[in-house]
Amino acid sequence: MKVTGDQALVKKINKSLILHTIRKHPELSRARISEMTGLNKATVSNLVAELLEEQLVLEAGPGESSGGRKPLILHFNAMAGCVVGMELRVKHLTAVLCNLNGAVLYETELPLDQHDFPSVLENMKTMLTGLIAMAPTTHYGVVGIGVGVPGMVDEDGVVLFAPNLSWEKVHLRELLEESFSIPVIIDNEANSGALGELNFGRGEDVRHLLYVSAGSGIGSGIIIGGELYKGSRGYAGETGHMCIEAEGTPCSCGSRGCWELYASEKAYDLAAMELPAYHTPELIRLAADGNAAARQQFEVMGSYLGIGLTNLINGFNPELIVIGGALSDARKWLEGPMQQVVAERTLPYHKQQLEIAFSTLGSRATMIGAGFSAAMHFLGHTRVMV
Amino acid sequence: MKVTGDQALVKKINKSLILHTIRKHPELSRARISEMTGLNKATVSNLVAELLEEQLVLEAGPGESSGGRKPLILHFNAMAGCVVGMELRVKHLTAVLCNLNGAVLYETELPLDQHDFPSVLENMKTMLTGLIAMAPTTHYGVVGIGVGVPGMVDEDGVVLFAPNLSWEKVHLRELLEESFSIPVIIDNEANSGALGELNFGRGEDVRHLLYVSAGSGIGSGIIIGGELYKGSRGYAGETGHMCIEAEGTPCSCGSRGCWELYASEKAYDLAAMELPAYHTPELIRLAADGNAAARQQFEVMGSYLGIGLTNLINGFNPELIVIGGALSDARKWLEGPMQQVVAERTLPYHKQQLEIAFSTLGSRATMIGAGFSAAMHFLGHTRVMV
DNA sequence: CCACTTTGTATATTGGTTAAACTAAGTTTT
DNA sequence: AAAACTTAGTTTAACCAATATACAAAGTGG
Known part of the structure; x- marks a missing residue:
C-alpha cells in the first residue's frame, strides 16, 4: 500500500527533520533550527520538547548572546542508546560497539578458522553477547545490530550467495533477531562501507x-x-x-x-x-x-x-x-x-x-557503516520528494 | 531549504496519489480508490471533487454493480491539455503532439541539413509553433514541451556537450521558454527513451x-x-x-x-x-x-x-x-x-x-518520453519516502 | 534605567483527515 | 413485490498539527 498523508505523517516528517538537523549540526538553538528548517518557532519548540522527553536530545545550557536573550543550546544525545556494527570477513570477525552517532566505544576481533554457517553463527553470537554485555547503561540500551557480509544480501536479510564463505541462502537476520530480540540489519560489505565513508569518512x-x-x-x-x-x-x-x-x-x-x-x-x-x-x-x-x-x-x-x-x-x-x-x-x-x-x-x-x-576509515569503514545503518533504522528517517 | 510538513503538503501528497492512481488504472470508482490508497472515503470524495473541477478527472457514468449501488466510474481526463514531445537527432527533428497520457495526436518530422545551433533553434521554433497551432482546444492548452537531445544535459536544461552536433553549453531550455512561455524540459535522448518505455512500452x-x-x-x-x-x-x-x-x-x-x-x-x-x-x-x-x-x-x-x-x-x-x-x-x-x-x-x-x-516504441520512445516528462511536470508528483 | 533584541512559550485560528452516521441506489431472499 | 442486505458516495462533528500573533523571559547597550 502506498504512503498517504495525514497529520501523523506531517509530525513524523518534521520531527525527523529536526532530529537529524540537530544530529548533523551540534550547538543549535531552537531559534536557529526554526530558521534553518523553515518551521515555525512554536512547532520547533513542541517537537523539541518531545525529543527531550524521549531523551534523544539534551539541553546543554545557554550559548552566546548576539544582542538579546541567550539561546539554549541543544545537543543530539548520542548516548541515548548503543548499536553494534559487525563485519564478517573470510578470516576474521570484527565488531564495534558505537553510540548513536557512530563513535566507537569498544572494538573486538575474533579469528575465524571455519566458515560453515553454524560455527560462524556461534562465533557471531558469542561476540555479540560480549559486546552487548559491555554496553553502558543508557536509556534505550542496545537498539540495533548491523552486519556487513561479503556477499549478496536481499531485502529480507538473507545472504543469498557468499562465494568466499560457500554460503547460500542463509537467513542471517532472522536467526540473529530471534537470538537477541533486537532489530538486525544485514548488508553487503561494500554497501556498509559506503555508508561508513558517507557519514564518517570523506563523504560529508x-x-x-x-x-x-x-x-x-x-x-x-x-x-x-x-x-x-x-x-x-x-x-x-x-x-x-x-x-x-x-x-x-x-x-x-x-x-x-x-x-x-x-x-x-x-x-x-x-x-x-x-x-x-x-x-x-x-x-x-x-x-x-x-x-x-x-x-x-x-x-x-x-x-x-x-x-x-x-x-x-x-x-x-x-x-x-x-x-x-x-x-x-x-x-x-x-x-x-x-x-x-x-x-x-x-x-x-x-x-x-x-x-x-x-x-580514511580504512578497514573499519564496513563495521562502522553497519552500525550506522542500525542507528538510522532506530532513529527513523521520513521525508518528502517533490 | 528542506521540505517541511504541513497540511498543504498532506493535501498535495494525497491529491497527487489519487490523480496518478486514476491515471494508471482506468475504470475506478471513488470506493475502489479509497481501498487501493488507504485513504478515507470522504477524503477521496473531496479531492476527486477538486480534480473534477480542475477538469483533470471526468465522471463517465455508472459501472457494474456487485450487489449494491452502482459505482460512478472516473477517468483521467487526458485531454485536459496537450504537450509536445520532441527528439533532436543528427539528421532529423521529430516531434509529436500528445495528450496528457502520452497518446499521440499529431506527428511531424523535419530533415536537418545544418547543425549549428541558430539554425537548429529556428527549425525547432518553426516546428513547435506549427504543432502548438494544431493543438485542439483544451481546458489548459499546451502545458509543456519536452525535448530529448543527443548529449549531456544539466539540471538547468543546458546542453553541456553534444559531440554529434558540435554543441557546447547551449542554453536550450531558457531560449525555448522565452519564446513560448511554456515550461520546457530538456533531457538526454536515452533518459527520455527510458521514460517512454517505462510508461508506454514494456516497463509497466x-x-x-x-x-x-x-x-x-x-x-x-x-x-x-x-x-x-x-x-x-x-x-x-x-x-x-x-x-x-x-x-x-x-x-x-x-x-x-x-x-x-x-x-x-x-x-x-x-x-x-x-x-x-x-x-x-x-x-x-x-x-x-x-x-x-x-x-x-x-x-x-x-x-x-x-x-x-x-x-x-x-x-x-x-x-x-x-x-x-x-x-x-x-x-x-x-x-x-x-x-x-x-x-x-x-x-x-x-x-x-x-x-x-x-x-516496442521503436524510434518513437524518445519523443514520447520527452512529452511524458512535460506532462508529469504539469501534473506534479509529490510523495513520501520512509 | 530605559530602549531595543533575541529566545522561547502560550493562545486562538486554520485547514486538512477521519470515524461514524447517513442517504442513495442497487441486488438477493422470502 | 416487499423485506433484507450490499455497496457507493456524502454529510457531520471531532481531532490534531502547524501557524500567526501576542507575549513573557532574558539578555545588550547607551
Whole structure:
C-alpha cells in the first residue's frame, strides 16, 4: 500500500527533520533550527520538547548572546542508546560497539578458522553477547545490530550467495533477531562501507558516492542522492565481475576478463612475473622496502583499477569515489597509475566535479557503516520528494 | 531549504496519489480508490471533487454493480491539455503532439541539413509553433514541451556537450521558454527513451529499468525506483564509453576499447571484413535478403552488446532492459548472440528476475518520453519516502 | 534605567483527515 | 413485490498539527 498523508505523517516528517538537523549540526538553538528548517518557532519548540522527553536530545545550557536573550543550546544525545556494527570477513570477525552517532566505544576481533554457517553463527553470537554485555547503561540500551557480509544480501536479510564463505541462502537476520530480540540489519560489505565513508569518512555533504572495496575481490557500494542504492532485488554493485577484457581470462563466475581478476588480490595468481609474496600485507612491506616486482605489481593493478573506475564514472557520474578494502593500504603505489588512467580515459565533463580518494576509515569503514545503518533504522528517517 | 510538513503538503501528497492512481488504472470508482490508497472515503470524495473541477478527472457514468449501488466510474481526463514531445537527432527533428497520457495526436518530422545551433533553434521554433497551432482546444492548452537531445544535459536544461552536433553549453531550455512561455524540459535522448518505455512500452510495474539506445553511439537511461537517475550533475548513463577491451581501439573520447566502438554503428568502421553497406537500414535490408556478411556483422555486434549489458546488469541489477535506437530494428540477428552472451556471463542471481527486451516504441520512445516528462511536470508528483 | 533584541512559550485560528452516521441506489431472499 | 442486505458516495462533528500573533523571559547597550 502506498504512503498517504495525514497529520501523523506531517509530525513524523518534521520531527525527523529536526532530529537529524540537530544530529548533523551540534550547538543549535531552537531559534536557529526554526530558521534553518523553515518551521515555525512554536512547532520547533513542541517537537523539541518531545525529543527531550524521549531523551534523544539534551539541553546543554545557554550559548552566546548576539544582542538579546541567550539561546539554549541543544545537543543530539548520542548516548541515548548503543548499536553494534559487525563485519564478517573470510578470516576474521570484527565488531564495534558505537553510540548513536557512530563513535566507537569498544572494538573486538575474533579469528575465524571455519566458515560453515553454524560455527560462524556461534562465533557471531558469542561476540555479540560480549559486546552487548559491555554496553553502558543508557536509556534505550542496545537498539540495533548491523552486519556487513561479503556477499549478496536481499531485502529480507538473507545472504543469498557468499562465494568466499560457500554460503547460500542463509537467513542471517532472522536467526540473529530471534537470538537477541533486537532489530538486525544485514548488508553487503561494500554497501556498509559506503555508508561508513558517507557519514564518517570523506563523504560529508556528498550526494552521489561510490565506494569501491578492493580486497580478495572487488565490490562497490553505490550512494545515490544520499541513499544506498541496492538494485531491484537488493544486490546491485557486483562490479567486480564487470568485463574489461572481452576475451580475457576465464573467471569462476562463468564470464571472462572480469575486473577483479586484474585489480584485486586475485591478480596475484595471474601475475606476469614471479611475485615475491602472495599476500597483500607482505607485498606492501616488500614494496616499501624497495622491491621492484612488488611495486610493479601494484602499479599494474592500479592501472586496471583505473580502467574499471572509468566505467563506473561514466555510468554513475559520482561526485566522490572512495577506495577501501585491504588493497587501499597499497595506496602509495596504486594511486599514481590509477589517477593517470582515469585522467586519460574519463570524459571531460565527468572530471569536473569528481574526486577520487582513499578510505580514511580504512578497514573499519564496513563495521562502522553497519552500525550506522542500525542507528538510522532506530532513529527513523521520513521525508518528502517533490 | 528542506521540505517541511504541513497540511498543504498532506493535501498535495494525497491529491497527487489519487490523480496518478486514476491515471494508471482506468475504470475506478471513488470506493475502489479509497481501498487501493488507504485513504478515507470522504477524503477521496473531496479531492476527486477538486480534480473534477480542475477538469483533470471526468465522471463517465455508472459501472457494474456487485450487489449494491452502482459505482460512478472516473477517468483521467487526458485531454485536459496537450504537450509536445520532441527528439533532436543528427539528421532529423521529430516531434509529436500528445495528450496528457502520452497518446499521440499529431506527428511531424523535419530533415536537418545544418547543425549549428541558430539554425537548429529556428527549425525547432518553426516546428513547435506549427504543432502548438494544431493543438485542439483544451481546458489548459499546451502545458509543456519536452525535448530529448543527443548529449549531456544539466539540471538547468543546458546542453553541456553534444559531440554529434558540435554543441557546447547551449542554453536550450531558457531560449525555448522565452519564446513560448511554456515550461520546457530538456533531457538526454536515452533518459527520455527510458521514460517512454517505462510508461508506454514494456516497463509497466517495473521499478528498475535500463534503457539502452544503440544507434550512432550508445547511451543509457537509468530508471531507479521508478525514477530517472541522472547522476551528480545530471548526466549519468554515458555507458557508451565503458571500456570492454582494456587495450582496444582508441576512441575519440580519449579512452580505448569503448563499448560503442564495437556495438553501435561505429562498429561498421572497424568491421573485420568488407561490408556490403555502411548504413543500418540498408544493412538490415541486405541481412533480410540473406546477405551473409551483413548478418555476421550484426551477430558480432550482438555479442558485444551482450558483453556491455552484462556489465550494466552486474552494476545496476535491473528488472528489465530495453534495447532501443536505430539498431533495435536489427533485432532478428542481434538478439540471439546477445542473449547467449548474457546467459553465459551473468551471475546466476542476477538472471532470476531479469528480462531483456527490444523496444516496442521503436524510434518513437524518445519523443514520447520527452512529452511524458512535460506532462508529469504539469501534473506534479509529490510523495513520501520512509 | 530605559530602549531595543533575541529566545522561547502560550493562545486562538486554520485547514486538512477521519470515524461514524447517513442517504442513495442497487441486488438477493422470502 | 416487499423485506433484507450490499455497496457507493456524502454529510457531520471531532481531532490534531502547524501557524500567526501576542507575549513573557532574558539578555545588550547607551
